[in-house]
Amino acid sequence: MRAGGQGASCPRAVAAAVKGQTAPGAWGRMAAARAWVLVLSLWGAVVSGQNITARVGERLVLNCKGAPRKPPQQLEWKLNTRRTEVWKVLSPQGDSWDSVARILPNGSLLLPAVGIEDEGTFRCRATSRSGKETKSNYRVQVYKIPRKPEIVDPASQLTAAVPNKVGTCVSEGSYPAGTLSWQLDGKLLKSDGEGVSVKEETRRHPETGLFTVQSELIVTPALGGAPRPTFSCSFSLGLPGHRPLHSAPVQPSVWAPEPVPLKVQLVVEPESGVVAPGGTVTLTCEAPAQPPPQVHWLKDGTPLPLLFSPVLLLSEVQPHDQGVYSCVATYPTHGSQQSPAVSISILETGREGPSAGSVGDSGLGTLALALGILGGLGTAALLIGIILWQRRCRREQRKAPERQEEEEERAELNQSEEPEAAQGSAVGP
Template sequence: MAAGAAARDWVLVFSLWGAVVGAQNITARIGEPLVLNCKGAPKKPPQQLEWKLNTGRTEAWKVLSPQGGPWDSVARVLPNGSLLLPAVGVQDEGTFRCRATSRSGKEAKSNYRVRVYRKGSGDFHGATFIKGKGSSPSRAPWSPEIPGKPEIVDPASELKAGVPSKVGTCVSEGGYPAGTLSWHLDGKPLIPDGKGVSVKEQTRRHPETGLFTLQSELVVTPAQGGAPHPTFSCSFSPGLPRRRALHAPPIKPRVWDPVPLGEVRLVVEPEGGAVAPGGTVTLTCESPAQPPPQIHWMKDGVALPLPPSPVLLLPEVGPQDQGAYSCVVAHPSHGPQESPVVSISVIETGEEGLTAGSAGGSGLGTLALALGILGGLGTAALLFGVVMWQRRRRQGVERKVPENQEEEEEERAELNQSEEPEAAEHNAGGP
């Protein structure tokens, strides 16, 4: 059986003779067999030789010899000392070396630099490829696998000045050789410095095709006061002469320049927060922060299960709606900020002196105190007016009493005067 296997190998050698390459720089078509000749090797066993391979399939130099078994069906040494690659792949690009010692003790070395190409390509790089026995050498084409244009995935729509933010991830798939990715800002190259600009790169190779996938994630810290809409772009460079770079469509995220935090105000309508049963109360949270932050609502110190909104509407207010309300402004770069508290109260219809809600819990007490003072002053003024009116009335009565007495005395005097003449006349006419 060993003889039969050796015979089959010799038949394969002669059938593939046209693929034997003797030049130092060679090319091979992907998917087809390749035979590399070992110069100076004895034509018959036993042979003293070894092959060393350094390709995309090996982490370092790998050694093959006639006595060793086939290497994962990738390559094996034939009986004449030649190296057979049954099906050349992209990962077989690299360096092949053979060192052989003849029966007379003479040593010979063979070195090959193998590159692969795709069928139908038209690029020529000067390697000699022998078509068949006795035929003349011809120029063999070699072509890299150029991927499509790179793409920026997960692009950012907004960035914050002074805050490290991810711009996006540039992806290039299906290239060979690997090539490189690079970022640009407003047409100028971005150089990673680990501070304002950082790049995380990743390279993967397909286990079957040998083609590369590149990823490059860009994180920047925009300067405050910079351009509001910078232009970021990514490009793929094949790393080959006379090959143009491929550019991804640019993106223009908006840069927010946070301003110092101002006071958060909580406006209540109706003013004061006091409302009759069934009425409506509107709370509006005002914040000067930019960009507009998310606003959440709290009642009596507990977060309300409501979606973020700058306005809180309380329709058909009842006793269950009474309490202390506040809004919380969420600043991504500064942390949360809470507004002063506003008290909402329900006042039954007909009650006098409606009390008003108070900001921070103190406005209601102050307003109630003011109304109490005004009510006390009004009552005191009323009492004072009544007292004065009664006093004046009493003084008027006192004034009328003497006048009546004088009139009575005058009447009495007149009557006395009239009675005295009558008495005198009566006395004069008597017997």
């Protein structure tokens, strides 16, 4: 603000001083010229700046403001682009750079065919015959519009409730890279991590410097949705005044499979559902479906609060934990289904087995039947052994008197033979 104020007041002061000069003729004119040179030096250089977008391959002319209309011209152009590592200086008397840029007779800079390498900054400094200096700054951005995007490998049919690849949208030959977007029935689609997934890839040609952009769309159509949705993609450079380019639409049909009956199972650990006091029981609700359903639990027919996990853990089981448990799986498209119920009970001490009505009654019944049969067979074998032993004892008792009689007869015979032997020995010769 201070510099601007000085620049505005100086012309009036100098003009008054010049007007007040009494020296006539050439001396007065010389003083007036010097005064105006002083004014211009106090004003400083006039600088103008502008952003320009130029299409690749087209002719571009940058005007040098303040350039003298008649030669010799006191001006120079400086440019800093991708073609130059440092500032490049061009002047009317200097070397020509005809293939890239050249200075026209009116001081303007001509670029016959703008390329990607010409993107950068251009500056012109011109000095008039009176010594006034003017600077012009240009920031040049180039662009190239590709042909319309195309959806390659489009799907002819989609399956409801499962992810499907709609196709790949491809745009070739753009600068800058730009962006691709998808539309469903005219509405913008974005990746949401659930029913819509977009995978993008950008490649740059090493020689031309132009970009190829492709985008792959994967969607999960909802059951009961539109039978033939309309998909399209569009390309945008992101520059002001450039409208998006739209591809031809595709309309795949949507096939909805018949719903498969789902069977919800409840797995218990331990399998019998019988646990000692203070033990642990794990119940797992198995619901085969994608995405997983929402699960809640019931005990004795009453919902358990704040339990939405497929696994129910009963730790340090107490008598109040006994009861009949089941799980309910709620599907977004199949409604709710309940699992078969299981019974959880505590093993009571002092009894040979668990209480009746526990999980696995059929298995326990089979085990009891087997034990009963084995017990019966053991009892029968024991009875047969006792009967055979008793019979043997009776036979031995019957044989004992007979053996006694025989022994008595043998004893009598021995006694009768002894006297006869004695008499024989006494009669001798």
